[in-house]
Amino acid sequence: MRPMLATRGDRLPTSPEWLHEVKWDGIRLLVDSTPERGLRLWSRNENDVTAGYPELAGFGAGRDLLVDAEVVAFRDGIPTFAALAERMHVRNQRRLEVLARDNPVTLLVFDVLRLDGRDLTGLPLEERREILEGLELADVHWQVPAAYDDGEMLMQATEQQGLEGVVSKRRSSRYEYGARSRHWLKFPHRRRTSWVVGGWRPETGSRGRLGAVLVGLPSADGLVFMGRVGSGIAGRNGQALLELLAPLARTTTPFVAGMPKVDAVGSHWVEPSIVVDVESLGFSGQGRLRQPAFIGVRHDLAPDDLVEDPAEEDAE
DNA sequence: TGCGGCCGTTCAGCGGTACA
DNA sequence: TGTACCGCTGAACGGCCGCA
Numbered sequence: 001m002r003p004m005l006a007t008r009g010d011r012l013p014t015s016p017e018w019l020h021e022v023k024w025d026g027i028r029l030l031v032d033s034t035p036e037r038g039l040r041l042w043s044r045n046e047n048d049v050t051a052g053y054p055e056l057a058g059f060g061a062g063r064d065l066l067v068d069a070e071v072v073a074f075r076d077g078i079p080t081f082a083a084l085a086e087r088m089h090v091r092n093q094r095r096l097e098v099l100a101r102d103n104p105v106t107l108l109v110f111d112v113l114r115l116d117g118r119d120l121t122g123l124p125l126e127e128r129r130e131i132l133e134g135l136e137l138a139d140v141h142w143q144v145p146a147a148y149d150d151g152e153m154l155m156q157a158t159e160q161q162g163l164e165g166v167v168s169k170r171r172s173s174r175y176e177y178g179a180r181s182r183h184w185l186k187f188p189h190r191r192r193t194s195w196v197v198g199g200w201r202p203e204t205g206s207r208g209r210l211g212a213v214l215v216g217l218p219s220a221d222g223l224v225f226m227g228r229v230g231s232g233i234a235g236r237n238g239q240a241l242l243e244l245l246a247p248l249a250r251t252t253t254p255f256v257a258g259m260p261k262v263d264a265v266g267s268h269w270v271e272p273s274i275v276v277d278v279e280s281l282g283f284s285g286q287g288r289l290r291q292p293a294f295i296g297v298r299h300d301l302a303p304d305d306l307v308e309d310p311a312e313e314d315a316e
Numbered sequence: 317t318g319c320g321g322c323c324g325t326t327c328a329g330c331g332g333t334a335c336a
Numbered sequence: 337t338g339t340a341c342c343g344c345t346g347a348a349c350g351g352c353c354g355c356a
Contacts, residue, residue, distance in 0.1 A: 008349090027346060047345070081328085081347080180320075188348090212326060230326030231349040280327095290327070293349060 002178035009185030020151035023165035026072030033060025066114035107142035121175035227289035
């Protein structure tokens with residue numbers, strides 16, 4: 001039993017047939033509560049993660065209920081994946097108790113799929129939403145976030161508040177387990193920035209094909225490592241980039257000391273002269289690019305152009 | 317020809333194990 | 337005992353292939 005997935009959208013729908021929700025930066029869960037078995041939390045890949053979130057134990061209060069939700073961890077009032085990452089794989093009971101107290105999660109419930117033995121997945125989203133709001137699920141550790149009619153307003157507001165983006169859903173959509181539906185569209189706020197390539201790594205299982213490029217920010221001492229970029233460089237994109245990098249090969253790293261060993265081992269180094277655009281969801285807790293995707297080479301920029309403040313660099 | 321599903325790639329972090 | 341490595345979990349994206 002896997003949750004229904006959204007397709008990435010290219011244009012925010014403005015028709016009244018759609019409603020819009022905040023795209024939360026967390027982990028998707030199906031939350032199954034029954035009087036017989038109690039509460040079970042299932043991840044997107046059907047793993048039982050109940051033990052990882054003890055503060056959610058009271059959800060459902062023993063009622064027969066199946067909901068679709070996102071578990072998030074707030075830092076400074078904003079859902080932050082880095083904070084949630086500290087919780088994701090902890091199973092040590094004592095450590096879980098400490099984390100549940102110091103770094104608690106919140107369950108954001110946005111759909112109800114079963115209630116008191118009745119399967120609701122065949123109902124339109126609008127009706128499921130009414131039933132969900134009627135349940136009055138509100139607690140320190142769980143809530144039902146609002147849905148909005150005005151998607152553009154929500155898009156602007158989420159960007160200003162540093163939230164991840166917007167999900168638009170067709171009001172008439174039925175719930176399809178495991179399906180990536182075009183009735184649900186996601187619009188993440190991905191930030192485009194420019195970085196200098198200092199190396200590359202071959203694709204796993206091949207020698208010549210590009211698997212990822214290592215990017216950094218120029219400084220007086222060399223490149224400051226910012227992460228590896230693997231998405232978006234498959235196929236012709238990767239081949240073209242590799243042809244640009246090949247003549248720039250060098251035997252020593254252009255990155256300053258402190259680069260993680262796991263990133264350095266097996267990498268090929270190049271003169272830091274190629275600037276590329278990368279889209280990402282910002283930075284991880286360790287200052288690395290989060291979910292970076294290669295966009296293209298910036299032939300109009302040189303590394304010196306990035307010295308001021310690359311975060312302000314915008315490709316538009 | 318277009319769409320959907322699957323697969324392979326990247327990222328981050330934790331836990332267990334091996335080794336110095 | 338501390339460190340390094342591997343394998344697992346979560347996330348997203350792009351390419352390929354089959355089917356309508």
